Amino acid sequence: MSHSLTATALADLAGLWRIRCFEETVTRLRVEEQIVGSVHLCIGQEAIPVGACAALDLTRDAVFATYRGHGWALACGADPAALFAELLGRETGTNGGRAGSAYLSDPDHGFYGENSIVGAGAPIAVGAALAARYDGSGRVALTVFGDGAMNQGAVHEAMNMASAFDLPVVFLVENNRYSELTPIAAMVRNADLVARSAAYGMPGARVDGNDVDAVRRAVAEAVDTCRSGRGPVLIEAHTQRLVGHYIGDAQVYRPRDEVELARTAEPIVVLTAALRAAGVSDAELTGIETRVRAEIETAAAMALAAPPADPNAVKEHVYG
Amino acid sequence: MDEITYAQAVNAALRRALAEDPSTVLFGEDVALPGGVHGVTRRLHREFGERVFDTPISESAILGGAVGAAMMGLRPIVEIMWADFAFVAFDQLINQAANVRYVSRGRLTAPMTVRTQQGATPGSCAQHSQNVEALFAHIPGLRVCLPATPQDAYDLLLTAIGCDDPVVVIESRALYHSLKGTVDQDGPRAPIGGARIHRTGSDISVVTWGPMLHTVLEAARVLEGSDISVEVIDARWLNPFDTDTVAESVSRTGRLAVVHEANLTGGFGAEIIARVVERGVPLSTPPLRVATDDLRIPAAPGLQQAAIPGRDVVARQLLSMLAPGVAA
Numbered sequence: 001m002s003h004s005l006t007a008t009a010l011a012d013l014a015g016l017w018r019i020r021c022f023e024e025t026v027t028r029l030r031v032e033e034q035i036v037g038s039v040h041l042c043i044g045q046e047a048i049p050v051g052a053c054a055a056l057d058l059t060r061d062a063v064f065a066t067y068r069g070h071g072w073a074l075a076c077g078a079d080p081a082a083l084f085a086e087l088l089g090r091e092t093g094t095n096g097g098r099a100g101s102a103y104l105s106d107p108d109h110g111f112y113g114e115n116s117i118v119g120a121g122a123p124i125a126v127g128a129a130l131a132a133r134y135d136g137s138g139r140v141a142l143t144v145f146g147d148g149a150m151n152q153g154a155v156h157e158a159m160n161m162a163s164a165f166d167l168p169v170v171f172l173v174e175n176n177r178y179s180e181l182t183p184i185a186a187m188v189r190n191a192d193l194v195a196r197s198a199a200y201g202m203p204g205a206r207v208d209g210n211d212v213d214a215v216r217r218a219v220a221e222a223v224d225t226c227r228s229g230r231g232p233v234l235i236e237a238h239t240q241r242l243v244g245h246y247i248g249d250a251q252v253y254r255p256r257d258e259v260e261l262a263r264t265a266e267p268i269v270v271l272t273a274a275l276r277a278a279g280v281s282d283a284e285l286t287g288i289e290t291r292v293r294a295e296i297e298t299a300a301a302m303a304l305a306a307p308p309a310d311p312n313a314v315k316e317h318v319y320g
Numbered sequence: 321m322d323e324i325t326y327a328q329a330v331n332a333a334l335r336r337a338l339a340e341d342p343s344t345v346l347f348g349e350d351v352a353l354p355g356g357v358h359g360v361t362r363r364l365h366r367e368f369g370e371r372v373f374d375t376p377i378s379e380s381a382i383l384g385g386a387v388g389a390a391m392m393g394l395r396p397i398v399e400i401m402w403a404d405f406a407f408v409a410f411d412q413l414i415n416q417a418a419n420v421r422y423v424s425r426g427r428l429t430a431p432m433t434v435r436t437q438q439g440a441t442p443g444s445c446a447q448h449s450q451n452v453e454a455l456f457a458h459i460p461g462l463r464v465c466l467p468a469t470p471q472d473a474y475d476l477l478l479t480a481i482g483c484d485d486p487v488v489v490i491e492s493r494a495l496y497h498s499l500k501g502t503v504d505q506d507g508p509r510a511p512i513g514g515a516r517i518h519r520t521g522s523d524i525s526v527v528t529w530g531p532m533l534h535t536v537l538e539a540a541r542v543l544e545g546s547d548i549s550v551e552v553i554d555a556r557w558l559n560p561f562d563t564d565t566v567a568e569s570v571s572r573t574g575r576l577a578v579v580h581e582a583n584l585t586g587g588f589g590a591e592i593i594a595r596v597v598e599r600g601v602p603l604s605t606p607p608l609r610v611a612t613d614d615l616r617i618p619a620a621p622g623l624q625q626a627a628i629p630g631r632d633v634v635a636r637q638l639l640s641m642l643a644p645g646v647a648a
Contacts, residue, residue, distance in 0.1 A: 062392070098423045105424055112391060112428070117415050123381045124416060127388020127396070134345065134371070134394060141388070154411065157378035161385065164376060317426045318460050320484035 009275055010288065012212040015050035016268050017292040019071040022080055025300050026070065026087060026101075030247045034304070035087045039101045042071040044210075044242035047267035048144070048174055049075035051215025055223055056142060058110030062128045064121035064143040067102035068174075069114035072144060076111040080296055084303035092302075097309030119145055119152030122171065126158045129167040129232075140226045142170040142219070148179025150193050159232065163200040168226030170219060171234045174209065176241045181253050194236035202232050209237030210267045242266060321504070327360045327496035329470040329503045330435070333477040334361065334397065336505065338368045341395060344481065346372045348382055348399030348435075357401060358437065358496050379405055383412035386432040390486075391420060396432045397481055403438035403452045403490060417486040418461030431484045435477070437491040439531055439581055440628055442621040444493075449617040449624075451530075451582035456488045457558040457591070463487040463512065464558045468533040470501040472516075472556060478509045492531040499534075515562035517569070521551035524638055525569040527592050528579040529555040532629075536579050539635035548642060558588050563595045570596050574604035575641050579634055584611040610637045 023043050029035040042049070045068070053075035056063070065072040073083055078094060086093030086104045093099070094106045105113030112128065115121040125143035132139040149155050150173060162169040173193055177184055185191045197204025203225060207218040215237055222233035240262040244251045251259075263269065272285055324332070337344050346352075346364060352374040355362035365372040375382050379400060386396040400406045406413065413434070420430040440449035456464045463485050467473040473491065480487035518533065519540055528536045533554045540550035551569050555561065570576045576596055578589030593607045612628050629637070 064388075095423055096425050098425065103419075103423060105428065107391075107424070107428055112388075113424075115416075117411055120384065120411055120416060123384020123412060124388035124391070126381060127385035127390070128392050129388075130345075130385055131389040131392035131394045134343075135392065139392070154380040154384065154409075157376070157381035158384065161376055161378055161381040317422050317424075319463070320421065320426070320429060320431075 006275065006278055006280065009213070009271060010280070012050055012054070013268070013271050013275065013285070014288050014292055015075060016046045016212065016271060017289050018080070018296065019046040019049065019074050020268060021293050021296040022074060022083070023070060025084070025296055027247060029088070029300070035101070037100055039087070039247045040068040040245065041243045041247065042068050042241075044262060044266050045174055045176060045239045046071050047212040048172070048209045048215055048237045048239060051212040052142060052144070052172060052219040054216045055219035056110065056140070060137050060139045061110055062112045062125070062139060062141045063110055064112050064125040064128070064141065065114045066118070066121065066145050066149070067114050067116045068146070069104070070101070073104060073106055073111050076106065077109040078106040078111055080299035081302040082106070084300050085306050088303050089309050090303055090306040091309050092306040093309065096313070119149035119155040121145065122149070122155045122158035125169050126162050126167060129162065129169045130165070132168055138227060140168045140170060140223050142172060144172040144174060146179065147173060147175040147177065147184040147193060148187070150196065151179070151187060159200045159202070159234065162232040163202050166229060166231035169232040170222045170226060171232060172219070173234070173236045174239060175236050176239050178241065178245065180245050181249070194234055197234035200234075202234055204234045204236070206236045206238070209239035210265055210270055212267060212271060240266070321502040323500040323502055324470060325497055326470045326473045326492070326499045327358060329473040330360050330477060330491060331362060331364070332503065332505055333474045334364055335367065337397065337478060337481045338364065338371060343393060344371070344395045344397060345389065346397045347375050347385070349375055349377055349401050351399050356399070358493065360496065361399070379409035380412055383409045383434065384416065386434070387412055387416045387420065387430050390430040390432040391428050395481065398432065398434055400434060400436040402448050403436045404447050404450050406436060406452065413462065413486070413488070414459050418459050421485065422461060429484055430486050432486050433477070433480045434486065434488045435491060436488065437493045437496070439492055439494050440617050440624050441494050442624065443619055444617070445619045446616045451580070453490055453558055454582060454586055454588045457588055461486065462559065464490065465556055466490045466492070466530040466558070467556065468492065468495070468530055468554050470499060470503045474503050474505060475510050476556060479512050482509050483512055490530070494531045513557045513560040513562055515556055515565040516554045517551065517565070518554055519550065519552040521549035521573065523549045523573055524575040524577055524641055525551045525553060525566065525573045526577045526579055526638065527553045527555055527566055527589070529558070530581060532579055532581045535629070535631050535634055538631040539638060542631065542635040543638060546639065548639065550638060555592070561592070561595070563599070566592060567596050567599050567601050570601045570603070574602065576603060577608040577610060577638055577641065579610040579629065581612060581628055583614045584609060585614050587611050605641045608637060608641055610634055
């Protein structure tokens with residue numbers, strides 16, 4: 001790796017650790033029941049948000065994620081303390097406790113929100129791209145969803161409409177092989193999901209979703225296609241969850257050794273090994289993790305010290 | 321002032337909105353080049369170019385597209401060709417549009433207008449004839465109105481488009497080309513909400529909306545022959561609902577009836593009665609609901625007539641409030 005590439009890769013590694021540490025802390029807070037409700041983690045999938053967001057201009061682009069979206073919010077630049085606070089139901093949360101883990105948003109950083117309905121963000125991203133036609137912003141909308149969402153009608157409607165109108169939408173599938181608790185392979189005849197792009201007449205790309213740089217390059221190319229008016233792109237990023245669908249998911253449906261095997265190919269392991277091979281010292285690599293852990297710990301402490309969301313405001317903002 | 325049809329009034333309101341506000345866009349199935357299956361959006365594509373466009377037959381993409389475009393600052397107006405078709409994409413209205421403002425604490429909004437039309441007309445099949453306003457009115461975060469006259473078709477739509485929340489405007493297919501009236505197109509945009517008293521009376525307050533307004537007005541004229549004085553209130557907006565006007569009327573007449581084409585159970589009429597009763601307005605007779613029975617809507621005109629309360633049924637039922645035992 002050249003010096004500048006190494007610098008980028010070091011920043012990528014910090015991005016991966018930021019998400020990993022955040023979600024490990026979320027797990028702890030959930031087990032302690034300081035966070036309540038259903039929580040979906042992206043541990044093992046961090047390279048996709050880190051790579052994709054690095055290819056976006058979040059001063060104008062718009063990201064629409066799934067309920068597995070903490071990593072996307074962080075990669076967009078959302079404040080970890082505000083995200084923790086949201087999960088903890090605090091006033092300082094990104095949504096003041098109204099969104100929780102699965103439906104939070106932070107539009108100041110181009111993060112237009114998670115969605116708790118599988119595939120529902122895709123038509124909304126089409127609308128954001130449509131708006132770009134009229135407002136001259138040059139905006140690209142990126143919508144990310146899982147392999148299961150590929151079987152939702154709304155996603156097909158969105159892909160078709162974006163294609164028919166050459167709209168600047170990046171459809172990004174995080175294919176972690178499981179549609180919630182069921183293998184995607186059991187739910188489709190053709191498990192090659194990116195092949196569907198051909199049906200909509202749009203370019204498609206398959207990428208190793210555990211490789212930050214590969215994701216960045218694929219999304220950058222897609223963004224370029226979108227910004228130049230050549231319409232939407234479908235990207236299928238292969239990855240694996242190192243955890244269950246939700247915290248508490250016993251994963252009885254998964255082969256016993258699958259996760260262990262996945263740990264050898266997960267993004268932090270892969271990038272750390274590459275940097276070590278490029279000559280980066282263990283001290284520097286460890287330093288990144290230590291620094292990020294401290295940053296996340298501070299953020300969690302800030303959130304835990306914040307006041308709970310104000311019940312007196314519960315009826316506000318139903319209407320304008 | 322020349323008389324125009326209800327459909328032409330909708331068209332005129334759309335034209336004014338598009339002309340006055342460059343952030344408005346209009347899209348839906350067959351709305352642009354064909355001018356709408358009911359001819360309501362004629363000539364708008366010619367006048368406003370790409371701000372008026374046709375979409376695939378994809379209600380989720382239409383409504384979701386409106387949500388996303390609205391979040392980004394546009395003011396989309398979308399057409400769901402028949403209200404029945406909204407059901408294939410309720411997610412985008414109920415789980416998406418209605419949540420945008422609340423969950424973001426106003427940081428994001430979805431100022432979109434959904435135009436659709438409903439009701440039974442001769443030959444309309446069971447999937448093209450439902451009255452679904454109560455389903456929309458049940459959803460916090462959505463606004464709902466149903467214009468019953470050309471002037472209101474113009475005014476309510478303009479108000480809806482100017483509203484910063486998602487609004488469902490339910491037009492009447494039965495009235496599109498059958499009803500004409502003069503329409504003042506130069507007035508200021510009306511504030512959201514507000515019922516209209518179409519006829520004053522002293523014996524019964526009847527609340528209705530949509531094309532049933534005209535049935536009720538006819539029934540009121542029939543009852544006039546029996547010296548029964550019916551006050552007819554067109555609710556117009558179900559959300560926000562003008563409880564004050566209704567309660568004030570009932571406090572004068574002492575009787576409350578609601579009449580709607582939608583079927584009885586869970587209909588919005590029940591909500592109106594509950595609101596008036598909760599206010600403690602004294603009633604001299606029990607309140608009355610006149611509605612279509614809880615059934616599916618058949619296509620044959622004779623069957624539709626048997627299912628949906630017409631003038632005589634409404635008149636008879638209202639009469640029963642004053643003369644128990646007379647009604648069928």
